Amino acid sequence: MEFQHELIIPNEGLPFKLFLFEGRNGNYVREKHWHTSIEIFTVMEGSLFFYIDEVEYPLKAGEFLIINSNEVHSIQAPVRNETIVLQIPLKQFTDYFTAQRFIRFHGRNARQREDVYAPVVSEPSETDKRMVSLIQDLYRIYLSKETGYEFRIRAVFYEILYLMVSTYRETEVEESELKNSRRLDALSKITTYMREHYREDLKLSGLAAMFGYSDAYLSRMFRKYAKVNFKTYLQDIRMAYAYKELLNTDHTISSIALDNGFASSRAFSREFVKRYGILPGRVERQNHKNVKKVL
DSSP: OOOEEOOOOOOTTSSSEEEEOTTTTSSEEEEEEEOSSEEEEEEEESEEEEEETTEEEEEETTOEEEEOTTOOEEEEEOSOOEEEEEEEOGGGGGGGOOTTSOOOBOOBOSOOOTTSOSOOOOSOOHHHHHHHHHHHHHHHHHHHOOTTHHHHHHHHHHHHHHHIIIIIBOSOOOHHHHHHHHHHHHHHHHHHHHHHSTTSOOOHHHHHHHHTOOHHHHHHHIIIIISSOHHHHHHHHHHHHHHHHHHHOOOOHHHHHHHTTOSOHHHHHHHHHHHHSSOGGGGGGSOOTTSOBOO
């Protein structure tokens, strides 16, 4: 089961990251993950399904969804879609943090499933429509790259930020949410280290000592917040990078295995078959559209 902290790197020269959703061809699943940045998905064509705290949010053309910092979520895109993704580093909102150094937004323009008890937005408000329009403008300007576009794109971006802090920001947050966010902040530091050092012989005890936790406490953190044990999480990272190397290089299976932290080519092949149902040596002869994204 894949469940990981995602690192967000802004577009060069800009204070945000902007791109079209990678699941636009449909038949796509992005498993549970979280990130410290704020993320806004805006659907222009087609539809998506988001899952936050086990609640399903269908998202159709003309709707958007704000994913908060450290909010665990997953995505399903069964059909073709065109969706703009805007990722905003948390530091953009520093001046609007609560006293507990926390910020949260309630942007749920997407409607929740009718059989789930929760507030439902039946029709988008004028502010919701304005948000969608601004994000579409942001993407059009970014694609055009016309002379002076850097100034125009920042003007639109700051208007988006204004709407977020003036309309969608929550001023009261439950203590349980604060605690969960802090725990995920701590776990994010650890998983980031793991992704940077996955080729090494990482041990739970070593990481626990490095970050000031007991073995038992760190093990509980993974099970509670990552919903998977430490060993499986580490194998997820190694397999993700190994699979990417397998697709994009002519390296031998043995070399790929050892380069990505596996004890041997046999250990790598055994894990690969367990996850994907085929031997790594046969990858090029298979259709991989259904392999879940893990990087």
